Amino acid sequence: MVFKVDVPPDLVQGDVDEGYGPVADAFRRNFAERGEIGAACAVYRDGRKVVDLWGGYRDGRTRTPWRRDTLVTVFSTTKGVSGLAIAVAHSRGWIDYDATVATYWPGFARNGKETVTVRQLLAHQAGLAAIDRPLTVTDLADLDVVADALADQRPAWEPGTRHGYHAISLGWYEGELLRRVDPAKRSLGRFFAEEIAAPLDIEFHVGVPDTVDPERIAFIHGYRPAELLLHLGTMPRGFVFGFLNPRSVTARSFANPKVEIWHTPKRCITGSTG
Incomplete structure (x- = not known):
């Protein structure tokens, strides 16, 4: 099963400048409607920070809150x-x-x-x-x-x-x-x-x-290969099926080394x- 966790609204924090309220609204919807576990978003305009938001859990397994200075693998x-x-x-x-x-x-x-x-x-x-x-x-x-x-x-x-x-x-x-x-x-x-x-x-x-x-x-809650089938509507079908074929270039491109290196500091x- 895909990992899911409910995120209380009060775990979404930060602030935005005037005129950027819709960004904060969309950020909150990621948790309320789209199953987001933990995330952060910062936007700069002309060298000035106009959006600074963070929320949810740094680790959904332990319910450790995401902090302002949380680091996350960016792939x-x-x-x-x-x-x-x-x-x-x-x-x-x-x-x-x-x-x-x-x-x-x-x-x-x-x-x-x-x-x-x-x-x-x-x-x-x-x-x-x-x-x-x-x-x-x-x-x-x-x-x-x-x-x-x-x-x-x-x-x-x-x-x-x-x-x-x-x-x-x-x-x-x-x-x-x-x-x-x-x-x-x-x-x-x-x-x-x-x-x-x-x-x-x-x-x-x-x-x-x-x-x-x-x-x-932050801990990355990734999908198991079979769970990619749940995302056929949002991911290219060729990529999903190629990923499931261990002999394809697609699968081989992601399979070496055979560990989740993003969890290796x-x-x-x-x-x-x-």
């Missing part, structure tokens, strides 16, 4: 963040989007990837959505192990001829590319923390550091609305 929103890190590297002359990835990472050329450009990789056109070599959470902590698995992967289609969402693998490829061109050889998470998050004074982590209290991180990608 593929991080693609924009990692793309920003790559853009910083490009602005410094470290990366040419039209150069081949192998220019900066020679080992990447293995198994038919020698002509893949940085632009094709970033545009999900490289055919590398699924990584076939099994990886564990421990493996993910060793960037050299991950890099070898990525370099060894054979494209699922001729690069540049098709597009396919690189759901998890793209961040790994971007991280290794960045590590190869950065003079300091930093990981994507460290590069973002030092070059973007710190100067802008924002709290967003690609891999949660030890300085963050794990009790601040060291690999978790979190952001705060504050």
